[in-house]
Structure formats: structure tokens, C-alpha cells
Amino acid sequence: AGAFIVLVAATVARVGIDGLLLATMMAGVFLLAIGYLRLGTYIKFIPYPVTVGFTAGIAVIIFSGQIVELFGLKLAGREPGPLVPKLIAVGEAAGTINLAATFVAVLTIFTIAGLKRWRPTWPAMLIAIGLASLVVALLSLPAETIGTRFGGIPRSLQMPALPPVNLGRMIDVLPDAIAFALLGAIESLLSAVVADGMTGRRHR
Structure with a gap:
């Protein structure tokens, strides 16, 4: 998902949500055609360092997108999509660090890491989220929640609707x-290739 962030943001800015939905539908058709024509077999010609670099790049994008949440920073404007402007904006907002948010983030990370180490069969992420929520509620920590950030979770679902479709x-x-x-x-396909290299198996 991290690799799509920049593309999705740019598409919404250019053609809006309806355009994004239409582009997604068209992309699905293209993917079906790619699968039917078995074009994925050509992935074997991509060198292994490229696959590793691609995966590492996605990790960097995802991590950079979580820095603001990790430290509870307050940016001067909207968070930039590209990596370098994002890091510059984060650096400029370094003075707005929220210690409560940082504490909750560190607690969550250590909880997940600890459970994966000593209780690998337990649902570490679910427990960490529950523990963090409980700590914030009991200590009344000034950390952002879904409600304070987005105005709460909608209580109803919108009816599905197709975007306007025409040739233009x-x-x-x-x-x-x-x-x-x-x-x-x-x-x-690159994820499958990387998994093959880690497991010694071959994806279908």
C-alpha cells in the first residue's frame, strides 16, 4: 500500500475521487488482461537487487509516513506526499513533538515486539492496540484519536455508486x-519473488 500513496494522492488532486474510482476500475481490467496473457512470467528477468531495493523503498515510504503520528507532530500545512519534502516538513515541525503520543507509540512498539518474542501465538497487534487505548483512557493522555482527528467513525455506510463513465x-x-x-x-510479483528467496519455494 505504501507504494501507492503518492500515486493515489496525485490522482485525487488531479481528477478527484470519481476519477480515482474510474482509474481503479480500469486498472482492474488491465490486471485481468495481464494475468490472462501471462505477462507476469517476465518478472524473472528483473535482477534480485532490484526486487530487494523495491521492497526496501516501500518500507522507507511507509516508515516516513508514520513519523508524524509516532511523535504527534503538528505540521504547518498538509503533509507532503514525496519523501524529501515530507522529511523537510517533519524536520521543521520537530519542536511540536507530543510526548504523550510518543509514549503511547513506544509502548505499542515494545508490546508488539515483546509478545512476538515471548508469546508468538498471541495476537500481538490487537493486544497492543487495546493496551494503548486503555492507557490513553485511564491516564487521560493528550493523544489524538480517530474521533479527534477525523470526527469519529460513520455510523452508516454510503450506498455504492459507479463514477461517471464516458470516453473523455x-x-x-x-x-x-x-x-x-x-x-x-x-x-x-516482486513480493512473490522476495518470498521465494526467503523460503526457497516457488510461487505459482
Whole structure:
């Protein structure tokens, strides 16, 4: 998912949510065609260092996107999508660190790591979330929650609806759809290749 963040943000900014939905639908059709034509077999020609670098790059993107939440920073504006501007914005907001949020984040990390080490069969992430929520509630810590950040969880679901579909709109979102399809296919196949290297098996 981390690799899609920049693409999704750029698509929404350019063509809106309806355009994003249409591009996603078109990307799904492209992926079906790629699978039917068995184009995924060409992934074997990508060198192993590229697959490792690709995976590491995704990890960097995901980690950089969590720095603001980890330290409870208050950015001056919207969080940039690209990595370098994001890190610059984080550095400029270093003085707004929230110690309560940092404490909760560290507690969560250590809880997950500890349970995976000493109780590997327990649902570490679920327990960590429950413990962190309990600590915030009992100590009344000034840490952001879903309610304070997004205004709470909706109590109802919107009715599904298709985005407007016409030739002009499809041409407009075609570059985004191609990017989604290619990235989705490459990311999935490279993940399978990396897993093959770790397990010694071969994916189907």
C-alpha cells in the first residue's frame, strides 16, 4: 500500500475521487488482461537487487509516513506526499513533538515486539492496540484519536455508486489507470519473488 500513496494522492488532486474510482476500475481490467496473457512470467528477468531495493523503498515510504503520528507532530500545512519534502516538513515541525503520543507509540512498539518474542501465538497487534487505548483512557493522555482527528467513525455506510463513465473521462484517467495496474502487478510479483528467496519455494 505504501507504494501507492503518492500515486493515489496525485490522482485525487488531479481528477478527484470519481476519477480515482474510474482509474481503479480500469486498472482492474488491465490486471485481468495481464494475468490472462501471462505477462507476469517476465518478472524473472528483473535482477534480485532490484526486487530487494523495491521492497526496501516501500518500507522507507511507509516508515516516513508514520513519523508524524509516532511523535504527534503538528505540521504547518498538509503533509507532503514525496519523501524529501515530507522529511523537510517533519524536520521543521520537530519542536511540536507530543510526548504523550510518543509514549503511547513506544509502548505499542515494545508490546508488539515483546509478545512476538515471548508469546508468538498471541495476537500481538490487537493486544497492543487495546493496551494503548486503555492507557490513553485511564491516564487521560493528550493523544489524538480517530474521533479527534477525523470526527469519529460513520455510523452508516454510503450506498455504492459507479463514477461517471464516458470516453473523455476514461482517456483523462488512462495514465493513472496504467500506473496503478503496472505498480500493482509489479509489486505483487516482486513480493512473490522476495518470498521465494526467503523460503526457497516457488510461487505459482
